[in-house]
Amino acid sequence: MSETDRSRSRSRRPFRKAVGLVVLLGVIGYFAVQRDSNNGASYCTATATGAGSAGAGTVQTYEMTHEQAANAATIAAVGISKGLPDRAVTIALATAMQESALRNLDHGDRDSLGLFQQRPSQGWGTPEQIMDPVYSAGIFYDRLAEIKGYTRLPLTVAAQKVQLSGFPQAYAKHEPDAAVLTAAFGENGVPASLACSGPAPSAGDPEKVRAELTRAFGPAARDALGAGRAGAPAGRSAPGGAVPEPEVGLRLKEGGGPAEARRGRAMAHWAVARSKELGIARVSYDGSSWVAGRDGGAWRGEGGGGRKGGAGDPHDAAPGEVRIFVAPATAR
Template identity: 70%
Template sequence: MGGVPQTDRSRPRRRRRPLRWAAGFLVLVAVVGYFVVQRASNDNGGVPYCTASADGKSGGKGGAKASGQFDEMSPDQAANAATIAAVGVSKGMPDRAVTIALATAMQESALRNLDHGDRDSLGLFQQRPSQGWGTPDQIMDPVYSAGIFYDRLAEIKGYSRLPLTVAAQKVQLSGFPQAYAKHEPDATVLTAAFTGAGHLTCTGPAPVRAGDPAKVRAELTRLLGENPLYALPPAGGPPGEGAESEVTLVAKPGGGDPAARTGRVLAQWAVAGSRELGITRVSYGGKSWVAGKDGDRWRERGAAGGANGAGDPAAADPGQVRIFVRG
């Protein structure tokens, strides 16, 4: 019986492989194109995201992450990171402590407030009620969980001089202590964005639902804790229909650099939480951020004002953090 030669049987397979490669390439192009379009369409309702910069420069979309200067995350992750940083600053912890806390939360939860984990682990730091970290409700509160992490970190003698993995492990008692190391570069960028020369920007459409200025005030009060450096003046009367409400923080006299550091982190916290809290504008330190405009970058004072960029009615005076909430 004459059969089809082996060489003839193999030919169709060789023809199909280029087709498979072409199909796979087209799928990859389609996926990449989808995300590019989503990013480009943020002003029209695309996927929101936040970017941290260590040096204050504009990031762009290509190659920034590889340079070690930027870290992109969801608004939820950014809000949790900002809360961790703000609690540390409020407690007077140094930048090294903030970096250790952020790297720990990156490893334990990817900066998500998880309601599950290994055994009874919960929250941003995967703390365990059975190990004395607090009740489940307390641990699921990012302000509380960050606070108790810092409290235990502060008990470690010379923690700021230890390798990050060692300092984090002494607090966490993790089964994988070396895993914290890979997050140190990104945690350092985030720390600079929140407390140093960098900044956080969150892009996407401006809030469409009204926010609650009382909730913003309550959250700021919790973040400040025992911090005597800033005060929240009494709230004004209710705004007119559709108007913005303002929440203003004012530095107390003589606060110096610690007060400036607190103001910076609270301004960045407001940007990170803008989507959830209905925050439309934030002004601090001669710059302003406006949701859904100008690529969501921080702008120099007066850039949105009248002629020649003067007269911005939302600009903050020295020692102020001005937060505007959609009415």
């Protein structure tokens, strides 16, 4: 190579580096904008401290779309409604993570469908049933519960006995994230939460929220709804001329112990996970509130605009309550 060629090559290197940097920044910016603007800028994050086999004090997070969070919430709710332990929920979530990435797929290998890629030809149900997340989670749990000692088995073994997958070891890599989700949706004794960011939703239907709660959580939800607050009628004006947010109130059983506390936590986080789909504007539970479109989607302590010990807010929840507020039709 001549000195002239070497000089040209050296002179092109800074230019190439600059172009490469611009392209890299453009890609990073694209994905950041996609996360913050795709379908309404919604994404959800589960956070837990010391979940699963993680050491005490270890903070773990798992980020997902609203669709994935809603499906994870349904899987957890169905397991809790059946009175199954946290281990069953973790196995189910890890299985759905591997099979569908927590998406309700209408396609798959051969005739596989849904969250768990279940096959109608193998006796899992009709295609319509399998595409219903409540049904598909329920039948997964039913078959899991038939396995003797499944809670003591390695997750890959337990999942494989249900799924009969061609890649049984693939479930293992999802266990840490599944444990975080299990903790967020109700595991007792593990500090955890699920929060979703994005804009405030459009109008929702409180009757649909009640129906979906009952489908996911079963008779316990019906009982809690019957004992909860009636909420403000959608058409009545609030002070200052504002339109009140219709409320879906739930009251947990007094003296229900850890099982009822687990259910309340799951219901509250289920509402956050399904907020975009169902038009849920805010959720209050256990001294904290989540408000769509505020505080970066984080939960905040109740009272005084999110400061504990401040003046009470009419949206605050009393002990043993889960309060779900639906965006009114004339909110905007």
